Amino acid sequence: MHLPFVPSTANAALSMVLDAAIDSKTKPPGSLGMLEVLARQLGLIQQTASVTLTQPAILVFAGDHGVAAENVSAYPQSVTWQMVENFLAQGAAINVFARQNACALLVIDAGVNHDFGARDGLLDRKIAHGTRNFLSEAAMTPAQCAQALAHGIALVDSLQGNVVGFGEMGIANTTAAAALMHKLTGIPVADCVGAGTGVSADGVRHKQHVVEAAVAHHAGVDDADPLAILATFGGFEIAMMAGAMLRAAERRMVLLIDGFIVTSALLVAARLQPSILDYCVFAHCSGEQGHRRMLDTLAARPLLQLGLRLGEGTGCALALPLLHAAANFLREMATFGSAQVADKHP
Secondary structure, three states: OOOOOOOOOOOHHHHHHHHHHHHOEOOOOOOOOHHHHHHHHHHHHHOOOOOOOOOOEEEEEEEOOHHHHHOOOOOOOHHHHHHHHHHHOOOOHHHHHHHHOOOEEEEEEEEOOOOOOOOOOEEEOOOOOOOOOOOOOOOOOHHHHHHHHHHHHHHHHOOOOOEEEEEEEOOOHHHHHHHHHHHHHOOOHHHOOOOOOOOOHHHHHHHHHHHHHHHHHOOOOOOOOHHHHHHHHOOHHHHHHHHHHHHHHHOOOEEEEOOHHHHHHHHHHHHHOHHHHHHEEEOEOOOOOOHHHHHHHOOOOOOEOOOOOOOOOHHHHHHHHHHHHHHHHHHHOOEHHHHOOOOOOO
16 A cells, blocks of 8 residues: 655755754753753754644544454453543543643544444444454454555544544554564563453463463564554554554654553554654653563654553643643743843853
């Protein structure tokens, strides 16, 4: 299938303009820390020193996983559709945080094992009623994987703003994300698998064994083929996010990346289009084992470290005020010259 092309944001002349603009503000150089790094990144994404953030939205993709049959989660699979109902009723953490930050929230049925019918606030992009169990067969067919990517691309085309955050819901999706992480990075499975929804130490070991057995079963999958890896071990929500990320970067939008599962989708997208990382703002480092290693692989600097491991895009909503702060200081803060404040000694 035809995938979006993501250009690099590199621009030496603009970089110098942005550095000069940031350093001219009424503060010691570097004293706003990561906000200065973020402001510079926003300028390069938008290719201007006059950065504006408009109509931020968070997309929450929900999907079920066949590997849930292997008892890899502390919760039954029915929680996926029940949490979608909670999103629609405005009762979940992401609803609270998105509302608090004036951020639009879109809920997408990518492949939940439940029939919702036509519902206000729910975008039906269901590929199937959950993936197959990748312990014994590929999670998706290549056609299903391609369809999920295409749906993600089209969803981003419907957005009006220039900031998009990514969230997910899907029982057993940390197991899928751990398998993707291992296959795409080569990091040992034991360092990729974590507690997910809160399984015990024995539960974590069981998840590890399931992923190891699945990887052995699919030993013929090419480590250099990210789409084959995605179809074999991923989820409909993960594939849809990867497609949406690629299109958002092609449109020069700011991508807010949430936790472990969202970052696994980005791993796929980055193997397809490495320049996508130029557009990514990493909201936080989650409490899920493996996320820090995943971020290190991407040379990512997360904005927050709050021990979050909920998903849903909650980290994106919580990081959004920092994004606004970076844009606003670059655009609105006085310079030494305009404020008639003495600059530091030569």
